[in-house]
Amino acid sequence: MTHLNRRDALKLGGTGAALALMAPAAASAAPDPLFAHGIASGDPLPDGVVLWTRVTPVPEALPGSGAGPQIQVSWQISEDPGFASLAASGVFATGPDRDHTVKVDVRGLDPGTAYHYRFAYAGTYSPTGRTRTAPAADAAVDSLAFGVVSCSNWEAGYFSSYRHLAAREDLFGVIHLGDYIYEYGTGSYGAGDVVVRRTAPEHEIITLADYRIRHACYKTDPDLQAAHARHPWLIVWDDHEVANDAWADGAENHDPATEGSYAARKAASHRAYQEWMPVRFSPDGAIYRSLKFGSLAEVVLMDLRSYRSLQQGGLAVDDPARTMTGAPQMAWLKDTLAASTARWRVVGTSVMISPLVLGSLTAEALGPIAELLGLPQGGLTLNPDQWDGYTADRAELLGALNARGTGDTVFLTGDIHTSWANEVPLKAGTYPISPSVATEFVVPSVTSDNIDDILGTAPRTTSLAIESAVGVTNRHVRWLNMDDHGFGVFQIGQSQTRMDWYFLSDRKNPAATARKAVSYTTAHGTAKLKRAWG
Template sequence: MMSFRPTRRDALKGFAATGGVAVMGTSGCSEEPEVIAEFHHGVASGDPEATAVIIWTRVTAPGEASVLWQVAKDEAFAEIVSKGEASAKASSDYTVKIDVRGLEPGQGYFYRFLSGRAVSPVGRTRTLAAKDATTLRLGVVSCSHYGFGFYNVYRELAKEQDLDAIVHLGDYIYEYGPDGYGGPEAKEIGREQEPPHEIVTLDDYRMRFSQYRRDADLQAAHAAAPFITIWDDHETANNSWSGGAQNHQPDTEGKWETRRDAALRAYFEWMPMRDPKPGEAFHRLHRTYEMGTLATLHLIETRLTARSGEVSYEDDMVYFETAYDVSDPQAPLVLNAEDAALLPAGRAERLKTPWRESDGAAITDYKQVREWADTGLPDGYVYKPDLARFREEVLGDPARELLGEAQLGWLAGELKASRANEVPWQILGNQVIMARMDAPDFTVAFPPEVIEPAIRDNPYTRQWVERTKLRLPINPGVWDGYPASRQRLYETVREAEASLVVLTGDSHQFWANDLRETPGGRRIGVEFGTSSVSSKGGYDYLAADPRAYDITEETLLRDVPEIVYCETRHRGFILLEITAEAVEADYRAVSTVRSRDYTSSSLKRLRVTREGPGELSDLVPV
């Protein structure tokens, strides 16, 4: 008696013809044992083009597994437009990515995978808009720490119909262990991260991605629409830059480049996006998405390519100084700045000026100032920050970079090409806040009964609040910490006459900002900043008293000129609707991420219109 075992090709033909499950093995006299495979991580699509899209899955199996894939115009898979087979291999952590080409612009599709007797969930995807498209709809998200809360935001996003894409602006995973950021909160709700330590190696990053991608709500969002993604810092390590990261210690964790490359290898394996071309560095990632004739979306990389190290307000601060003529060491003379500049090298010495706290008097006696410079100040004396010099010489150093010359040159060309093609909107997918945000003095904004409980037991919060008296940028790790680089970007935007809309993540709060080329000067664009999917907001640390949120928002709107709207208490996403005439941002929030029992709402809708080449209207409520 003879038995027939279908080949993979036969199975694919049968699967395509029936829309059913192709059996890759048979009972009885099979020549090869059946591979038991499962799709624990769902499906995803992303990196769309007008005629192509990436589809993704991961196979859980004892070893290498064969995978069949289908793309169809209908959910029943009666009209299949593309199909093929691939292998899930250990070298890519058993992930499978297919670059499906030859599709139609602006068309919705369904896709699925099978391996052995297992069939994946069905995903929906979409190619980029056709030239006759009149509307685009984008979801905008960022910052999805697994331990801080449930993914209610992803669940809500998955319910949205007819999304062209979901733009994820970074911090898709977080690297911390159980003792790090979010550890206590994760334990409270039973969402401790895997592996149970800070992730450093390739296996670590793969395991962390695997845990995140087993979440049903994240799987639903991925299955609902294609993702367009860029990383921020936590995909590698906190406050990463081109030469390292705040949360990377070479003495115990090895070379930064080794960790960075391991993290990015896992990122490319687990995200539905095209891999770098041969010879391209993983970390040099910037791309343009042409969305019909309505918009171009330009994703920039502001972390790993060219970013200078972050300025520290403690370690890098400059202080008022007194200059001395030390030609006669026995009788040094105090000099004014002009005279000090005229002295030859070796004759002038500058020392930080001590100030007596009781009466504010400056101490200029050389012998005393010199002694205290070596031994430290006694009680009752302080050094005063020279904020003007700090802004000019440290923050304003022209060498400080976020984009780098090569990436800025690329962006300049992309913006000009978009304008030459008469595309109405140039949208920048960006990780960190771009608007100018000097801190209001929160030491006087809050009544004592509101602020004191928040700072009593938290040294970091207390230090942060105290530092706002200096009225320096709220966060030196964003564009405010790199003003010369921001100015170069603004000049590029102005020269291209771009209608600039900036999309921003990272901050864990909602923002709408009016971007000005100079303080109070010409508008260069608008910024829509999304809150987080789950990560805790910075102002939550001030909110032992719930009135802190209202006071914070009122103070920011009053004292920070470029802020048009801010909301500091909710997690959520932005739904962006784009037409040739206007861009509207709908700020969507969930009531909580600490429970699966929640409600959702729209907090605010804002609209901007095009007034002329490179000119935009005010942001106005809809």
């Protein structure tokens, strides 16, 4: 990854050597086959942002092919949409060793500023993108808004959610909480093997070339390209970026006997992800990180797949030796939240942290009887892939939040293809007598199957009984929708945060409309939810 600021550009000669490669005969806003996979930006800092594209310099240099020459790609960033004056510019060397992707971590920019950016190769400009830097660390910020998405399965439908987010003028950026791609072969994932559009490659992805081709397939989607070009993204992975129900040393959807080393597969997927996504990794390759937005908010993005123990049910969920985060990430998370001076702490967690139980009473509420019956302390675990399967880690994190006595932490969650508004209880079995220490907003899938898709029933029929049963024994769940696809818009203000859920008319229709369904708020210092609309 290349860093180049204004000073570096001047060393290269200003409008001389550094810009000589950026001299197309005629600039065009239309996409070109050279830039068939679009452009993107992400991880805004007060002085910088990551810019991304992929170039196809010759026809045979297809994604994953390993073919094609080493090339020099130029880039520009400017406050002026006409690029009459440049804030920074430079040249990036790429080739088949990095699948001809270009990823520049630009620094030396002004805080809280909107920018335009573009790339150039062989006399052709890429489309122009818009991005922005974060406010200065101590800047007084009244409000921010982010689109929030997860679980975008190519074969299950069209990415209309991205189109609707691209059209919004009120967003600072987009937060993607994982499952940006899916690893399965055509027709191998989803209800009834329904394939709205076929993915590439058509087999399950395992090798580095496979993962590169799959990322490239997704980035040909016009709605995804539009959302990337319009907003900077804050992204973290979940399991399907590698394989279903991934953990540190394996995955449910990985068979070493037929698919080889999981370590090799994991390394290949991570390398392709680093190449193809506008994400800033730490020097040691970690993806968990935090981004600050003035004095208003700090966004913490977690990695809940790379370090976790194998998923298990029963009493194993309470085993303190098992971990969701890994000890270094947990220590970093607690320290980051404790040290944050922001008014709001926003935690992007790819799987739900709020507990989920069914039955008349949780094991916790049964008290000593739970021990006699050999039940997990948090109740019978329905989904050990969530934080419910790692109760010691959850108790450690929520205990740290409670000890600080603040109600200013909001979890943003994806993964389960459904929509939830939760208060996060310190002890679910005695809630609401015991306190809520945070709130959680779970966004629906962009396309991936939910309850009505899986059951093959009409929306808002069978799911209503399931939602009612969940509500009876989970008093911290304030609202739940198990049927609809769509996205969230998360608004952060001085006095409250708010999530607006938007649902699509039909994931299988590329022209699907979106309607606002419901809104919930949490007031500063309360860790409680209130319905605000719908």
